[in-house]
Amino acid sequence: MSRRHAARVAAVRRAMAQEGIDVLVLRPSPDFRFLSASPEGPLPEGAFPEGVLPEDAGPGVFLVVTADAIVETRDPAGLVPASARRVGVDPEMRAAELFRLAIAAELVPASAVLAPLRLRKDPAELTAVGRAVAAAEAVLAQAAELAWFGATERAMARRLRLLALESGCEEVISLRVSAGEHTARPEHVPGGRVINPGDALLVSVCGRWDGYCAEAGRVFAVAEPPEDYEAMYSVVLAAHRAALAALRPSVPFAELVRTVHEVIDASGYGRFAAPHVGRGVGLGHDEGPRAGENAVFAPGMTVCLEPAIYVPDLFGARVADVVACTAAEPVPLGTRPHTLHVLDR
Structure with missing residues (x-):
């Protein structure tokens, strides 16, 4: 993970804590590109937990961000901790994608976390x-x-x-x-x-x-x-x-x-x-x-x-x-x- 991207992820996690959001689930979108370091390319292998490999960004691929992991996956529901109480979802999330999450946590717009951070460009x-x-x-x-x-x-x-x-x-x-x-x-x-x-x-x-x-x-x-x-x-x-x-x-x-x-x-x-x-x-x-x-x-x-x-x-x-x-x-x-x-x- 580059120093620039590490700083961006740290800022997102601080904002998540301030908003009381435990997990972010993002579909391919501007928010996805912002946090996955796109257009620089997919996250390096070292940024993923052991045994989890990055997948090519595209339809059906999501980015899941928790307090200690950031993962690109085709199964976001499986990576949302059972203890999660509030989950920030991508504003561009489709209805079918929301239904497939099938989680009991409260769903809120991820823009509360990401929109303020995207305002000022480096x-x-x-x-x-x-x-x-x-x-x-x-x-x-x-x-x-x-x-x-x-x-x-x-x-x-x-x-x-x-x-x-x-x-x-x-x-x-x-x-x-x-x-x-x-x-x-x-x-x-x-x-x-x-x-x-x-x-x-x-x-x-x-x-x-x-x-x-x-x-x-x-x-x-x-x-x-x-x-x-x-x-x-x-x-x-x-x-x-x-x-x-x-x-x-x-x-x-x-x-x-x-x-x-x-x-x-x-x-x-x-x-x-x-x-x-x-x-x-x-x-x-x-x-x-x-x-x-x-x-x-x-x-x-x-x-x-x-x-x-x-x-x-x-x-x-x-x-x-x-x-x-x-x-x-x-x-x-x-x-x-x-x-x-x-x-x-």
């Missing part, structure tokens, strides 16, 4: 998130060179998925390709709409590279932007700059949200502003810190800033960038500019 994790951001931005850079005119949203989404997978993406979590009036729909799924000159485009890719997640989202226009679009987009960029300036240690997430909305309200687009302006990213694509949890920024947190404006039946604009909170100043982990890129094909 230097190695920050580097890993940065690599994921670079990969996501590289997909967008290739997207800007594709022929969009005459293609459908669905076809372009498929091309982006292929580009992401070719970049080494382990899991494509979400892809957004919205054209024209569809850019005003936050939950739009790419469909059969044909992309034409004069259309605005919202394009984003969110995926996992080497265990860590990132998202990059940008705005394009085909041939020329729609009337008034650049003015609206400039407001989104101003909101993004305000969010970046507000992302400082000891600042509540709610203050960042208020700052973004003040900028958009002052522009006259207030009623069209997206309420959601950001989320934490790391081993998961949507993790802490979160605005609704009274979160306060601290060094080591990585946040996807994503202010947006959606004008119904007309158009919308959104940018997405991953930023690290540091003791000195916020550090954008990407380098791709926010310029409204006008596609010539």
Whole structure:
């Protein structure tokens, strides 16, 4: 067991004791990867009790953590001590998996232990998130060179998925390709709409590279932007700059949200502003810190800033960038500019 991983396990056990949790049972998930040292690889043989060997992570494999053992197994119920009174289970545990545990102990979410520990990334994790951001931005850079005119949203989404997978993406979590009036729909799924000159485009890719997640989202226009679009987009960029300036240690997430909305309200687009302006990213694509949890920024947190404006039946604009909170100043982990890129094909 590496020194880094040993410290992480020790911190988890201290948190378990504070929460009165005797055992953790985790399925393959961000929490599993955090505690099993993935993506560095499976736990070394020496980390297991005598006679117990690690198994390949995958469907049906669980991680069980007690006060004196940490084991990857296909039979978690057999490793939960009969004396256990409270068992922390993975928030992503499936109903069938919970039934198979068949234990009498009280089951509680393992996130009470693991979520606070995953908030602040160590230097190695920050580097890993940065690599994921670079990969996501590289997909967008290739997207800007594709022929969009005459293609459908669905076809372009498929091309982006292929580009992401070719970049080494382990899991494509979400892809957004919205054209024209569809850019005003936050939950739009790419469909059969044909992309034409004069259309605005919202394009984003969110995926996992080497265990860590990132998202990059940008705005394009085909041939020329729609009337008034650049003015609206400039407001989104101003909101993004305000969010970046507000992302400082000891600042509540709610203050960042208020700052973004003040900028958009002052522009006259207030009623069209997206309420959601950001989320934490790391081993998961949507993790802490979160605005609704009274979160306060601290060094080591990585946040996807994503202010947006959606004008119904007309158009919308959104940018997405991953930023690290540091003791000195916020550090954008990407380098791709926010310029409204006008596609010539």
